[in-house]
Amino acid sequence: MSAGTCDIAVIGGGIVGLATARELAERGLGRVTVLEAEDRPGAHQTGHNSGVIHSGLYYRPGSLKAQNCTDGRERLYRFCAEHGIHHERCGKLVVATAPEELPRLDELERRGRANGLAGLRRLCAEELGEHEPAVAGIAGLWVPQTGIVDFRQVAAKLAELFQGQGGSLTLGARVTRIKQRARACVLHWRDGEIEARHLINCAGLYADRIARLCGLQPALQIVPFRGEYYRLARAREGLVRNLIYPVPDPRFPFLGVHFTRMARGGVEAGPNAVPALARQGYSWGRISARDLAETLAYPGFRRLALRHWRMGLGEIHRSLSKRAFVAALRRLIPALEPEDLEPNGAGVRAQAVAADGSPVDDFCIMEAPRTLHVLNAPSPAATASLAIARYLANRVEAMRGGA
Numbered sequence: 001m002s003a004g005t006c007d008i009a010v011i012g013g014g015i016v017g018l019a020t021a022r023e024l025a026e027r028g029l030g031r032v033t034v035l036e037a038e039d040r041p042g043a044h045q046t047g048h049n050s051g052v053i054h055s056g057l058y059y060r061p062g063s064l065k066a067q068n069c070t071d072g073r074e075r076l077y078r079f080c081a082e083h084g085i086h087h088e089r090c091g092k093l094v095v096a097t098a099p100e101e102l103p104r105l106d107e108l109e110r111r112g113r114a115n116g117l118a119g120l121r122r123l124c125a126e127e128l129g130e131h132e133p134a135v136a137g138i139a140g141l142w143v144p145q146t147g148i149v150d151f152r153q154v155a156a157k158l159a160e161l162f163q164g165q166g167g168s169l170t171l172g173a174r175v176t177r178i179k180q181r182a183r184a185c186v187l188h189w190r191d192g193e194i195e196a197r198h199l200i201n202c203a204g205l206y207a208d209r210i211a212r213l214c215g216l217q218p219a220l221q222i223v224p225f226r227g228e229y230y231r232l233a234r235a236r237e238g239l240v241r242n243l244i245y246p247v248p249d250p251r252f253p254f255l256g257v258h259f260t261r262m263a264r265g266g267v268e269a270g271p272n273a274v275p276a277l278a279r280q281g282y283s284w285g286r287i288s289a290r291d292l293a294e295t296l297a298y299p300g301f302r303r304l305a306l307r308h309w310r311m312g313l314g315e316i317h318r319s320l321s322k323r324a325f326v327a328a329l330r331r332l333i334p335a336l337e338p339e340d341l342e343p344n345g346a347g348v349r350a351q352a353v354a355a356d357g358s359p360v361d362d363f364c365i366m367e368a369p370r371t372l373h374v375l376n377a378p379s380p381a382a383t384a385s386l387a388i389a390r391y392l393a394n395r396v397e398a399m400r401g402g403a
Contacts, residue, residue: 006033006168008396009187009196011175011210013041015151015382016374017202018158019389025165027393029400032167033194035187037174037206042155044280045204046382048347050229050260050268052243053077053087053147054380057094058255061114064363069380070115072387073145079386080149083157086263087149092243095128095137097331101247102139108247109141119144134239134333146243148263151382175203178213185214185370198396201373205279205350211366211373218375220352220360221298224279224291225254227271228319231344232259239340240267244332252311253351253359253378257318257328268344269329272318275305282346284319303357352376363388367395 007030010021018041021034038044053073059065080087096105112120123130123140131142163169170192177188178199185199201210208222232239245258254273261267275295278288295301305312318325326338352360352375363384364376372395374388381388 005195006031007196008032008198008200009185009194010034010200010202011187012036012202012204012207013038013159013169013171014044014046014202014204015042015155015158015385016204016377016388017200018042018155018162019385020200020202020392021167022158022162022165023386023389023393024396025162025167027397029393029396030197032162033196034162034167034169035173035175035189035194036169036171039171041159041169041171042152045347045350046151046155048282048345049151049382051148051150051263052260052383053089053149054383055092055112055117055143055145056115056380057108057112057117057143058248059111059115060362061111063361064365065361065380065384066115068363068384068387068391070117072380072384075386076149076154076383077147080154085149085153085157087147088263089145089147090242090261091131091142091144092146092245093123093128093131093135094141094143094245094247095135095332096139096247097137099138104247104250105139105141107250112141112143117143117145132241132244134335135244136334137332148243148261150263154382175210175213178210180215183370197370198399199371200392200396201371202377204377205348207350207373207375208352211375214368214371214373216366216368216373218366218373220354220364220375221294221300222279222350223295223298223301223304223353224276224281225273225349225351226276226281226346227273227349228346229268229270229344230325230341232267232269233340233342234266236340237267239333239335246332252308253361257325259329259332269341270325270344271347272315272325273349274315274319275312276348279348279350281348298353300353300355300357304353304359307357349378350376351378365392370399372396
């Protein structure tokens with residue numbers, strides 16, 4: 001059994017955890033250890049990310065998402081340029097396809113301007129083709145700040161820099177028990193343990209469980225949702241120049257099926273959003289009895305399902321029917337045919353849901369003695385990771401100052 005001590009333990013080796021660890025090490029805040037449950041960093045949400053650098057268009061002005069996305073976006077662009085990571089600031093087109101979407105497009109434009117997005121351009125139907133010739137719609141919004149990158153490369157560079165600054169990355173360390181002592185936490189996993197003065201929980205899909213291991217009772221629970229993707233056949237990639245999004249429904253935390261040109265090549269189409277049957281449920285066949293029972297027993301999930309059952313059935317139908325998936329995509333590109341799409345995997349989103357059944361809309365960070373818990377950090381967390389890291393490091397410094 002390995003044992004040791006450190007000043008700060010970060011649970012979770014995804015992009016948020018790695019960015020935070022690197023920030024802590026760069027500030028010289030002591031010995032920092034990252035504990036990652038899998039055999040490689042970035043195995044889940046980071047590794048399944050479609051690679052969009054979000055602009056900050058969607059988020060309520062003044063929210064943690066808005067502040068950290070707009071700041072993190074520019075930090076990320078600079079980081080990629082400094083370290084030679086391929087990226088593009090290519091812009092994206094948000095398309096309204098029905099009159100009832102126009103007020104929501106107005107609100108997006110208002111939020112974007114309030115969040116400091118210069119260069120937003122409202123488009124009429126005839127102007128959409130200037131950016132995306134295959135698109136059909138009645139109006140649109142051009143967002144020049146949006147970009148693309150491979151977040152796996154960003155995470156790999158963060159891990160390299162962190163370790164180069166003396167940080168320790170321990171793989172295969174799935175924390176199962178946390179014991180609180182007077183001035184430290186002792187973290188246990190199958191074949192190891194470590195004592196840390198401070199703990200930062202960036203465990204993503206398992207963040208709520210880690211918080212409960214620390215004796216906390218957060219007023220939310222992670223409910224996993226799977227997003228399934230198709231890929232445009234190579235001969236049809238010309239249908240999409242960059243990124244094409246619908247106008248989202250503000251009642252839901254998902255943006256709707258869209259088209260994304262990827263930094264590593266190709267064009268992705270999707271995702272839908274279906275309840276996953278496991279926290280690592282990347283297919284219908286991946287089932288965890290514990291995870292599923294926990295989800296079904298949670299009153300927040302039952303209230304969410306009761307409130308949005310009609311939408312949920314539609315998402316499941318699109319999961320099981322390629323034609324239904326294509327029909328949703330054809331609202332944006334009518335020329336699309338089923339044979340134009342090839343299966344392209346899935347990702348699982350760690351969506352926090354409150355006990356009243358409402359999806360937690362903003363980033364949620366809980367603070368307790370010696371510990372910080374990132375309890376809700378879905379998209380745009382990858383874009384915002386460097387800004388979230390700065391925020392968490394500031395909180396650690398404040399804790400140490402008050403100790």
